[in-house]
Amino acid sequence: MNRRALALAAAGTAAALAAAALRARPRGGAPRVVLATRLYAPEPAAAALRLRGLARALADAGAQVRVLTSTPPGLTAPADPGVTVYSAPALRDENGYIRGYAQYLSFDIPLAARLLAGPAPDLIVAEPPPTTGAVVRAAAALRGTPYAYYAADVWSDAAASTGAPRWVVGALRSVERLVLRGARAVLAVNDGVAERARELGAREVTVVPNGIDTEVFTPVGPRAAQAPAAPYFLYAGTASEWQGAGVFIEALRRVHESVPEARLVFLGQGSDWQALKELAGGDERVEFRDLVLAAEAATWQRGAVAAVVSIRPGLGYDFAYPTKIFAALACGTPVVYAGPGPARADLPANSLGWASDYDVEQVAASMLSALKAARVDDAQRAEAAERRREWVMRHRSMQAALRDAAEVLLAEVSLAD
Incomplete structure (x- = not known):
């Protein structure tokens, strides 16, 4: 060889x-x-x-x-x-x-x-x-x-x-x-x-x-020290074009005709972040805060009137079920949802929140309903929060x-x- x-x-x-x-x-x-x-x-x-x-x-x-x-x-x-x-x-x-x-x-x-x-x-x-x-x-x-x-x-x-x-x-x-x-x-x-x-x-x-991690997102625990004293809605997580979270800024303007003190807090980041700030136009009742770790996000969820979640229809995500929904419900917080998908049926059917088309007027009506529902005593609020959490524990833990x-x-x- x-x-x-x-x-x-x-x-x-x-x-x-x-x-x-x-x-x-x-x-x-x-x-x-x-x-x-x-x-x-x-x-x-x-x-x-x-x-x-x-x-x-x-x-x-x-x-x-x-x-x-x-x-x-x-x-x-x-x-x-x-x-x-x-x-x-x-x-x-x-x-x-x-x-x-x-x-x-x-x-x-x-x-x-x-x-x-x-x-x-x-x-x-x-x-x-x-x-x-x-x-x-x-x-x-x-x-x-x-x-x-x-x-x-x-x-x-x-x-x-x-x-x-x-x-x-x-x-x-x-x-x-x-x-x-x-x-x-x-x-x-x-x-x-x-x-x-x-x-x-x-x-x-x-x-x-x-x-959702039901050990982190719970109804019991501290509330965010920097949260508004006025009633506020919370958008927590990534904001991309396909989510279309701007619908809540536009709806809030309708809400302000009846409840001028209501606030909207964006807690997160995303490719649509700058566009959302421009849409808010400097209105101090719309706050933008950086994304935080899960345990801190839970403190913001606990104090919110409702979490707001959306999917813009027709962009390939019509079948999605955003995790944002489960984070809110695990904390006992109801959800205002706009868009298509399975959440559209689940939320009203199980008394977990309000769902509508991706439409400014319909979303504003849902937000006003959430503000009205929040005006209950502590016992009723705690009972409703526990019901929402139980649903998550059974279905989305x-x-x-x-x-x-x-x-x-x-x-x-x-x-x-």
Whole structure:
């Protein structure tokens, strides 16, 4: 055998050994699950709370969980038994959020190397965007590991609804289809997302409805010291174009004709933030405050007349059920909702709040009804708050939903074995 043949043989052996090392798993012990997510607690976002809940549910079910994420500067990820969080820096926008293609890639590119380090896990769980899912699919193939995808929404549909260029939508849809087709399991947050995931090629889809952490969002606890003394409505969370929260500013002007002291507080951030400020026009009865951690957001919820939540119809989110609703109800606070979707029926049917079309006059009427309903004694208020919380505990407790998700994921580990 000549030198060239020996070199080729040696290279082949080295490659085989490297591949074997990538796929090597420790024998025995608890199943090893990796969560690949740009968002994780204490990031003040619903997805971050949901991912922490999933990690805890997996650990409670006996798994060893490793989270690969990026924690905002100045914050520290919470410590939970059975969960180890590894944070790496990533680009953030002017609001401190990982949002935008450059920011996504700043997380996704290093993620590839992070996924290939250490013993191979038994399962990798990817959180959107689809680019993260694509990196996970490639790493999972190299490691001989199955992966799951947590579909909070359909990104290509959302991009199309916001007027993104056709080539961007096409490229994103191709990546999303690639990720969904390769996933051993897909978790969808509602039936609408599940249906679209199947249309895009997902094989095994389980609906795990969004919920809220009922240990953080409770009726009992302190109220925000900086909250207005006057009756106020609260919009808490991300404000994007598809949510159309400006309808509440316009409706408040109608409300002021009868209740001039009423206030509206925006607590959050989002791509529509500046437009909302411009729409408010400097009215001091409309306040804008930075996004806060979940426990502090709960203090604002407890003091509000009602939480306001909206979905602008026809932009691809008509099937969504915003987590903002559950955060308010878990604190005992009613909801004024504007737009389409399942919340439109649930809120009035269960005496949880008021729902209407995405229409300024109808929303103003709902807000006036909320102000009128708030004029009751403490006993009646406490009774109504407990009823709302009980509904969340029965139907939308994050802990219960994510226990179901953990069972689905760990079943895939058993099948892989």
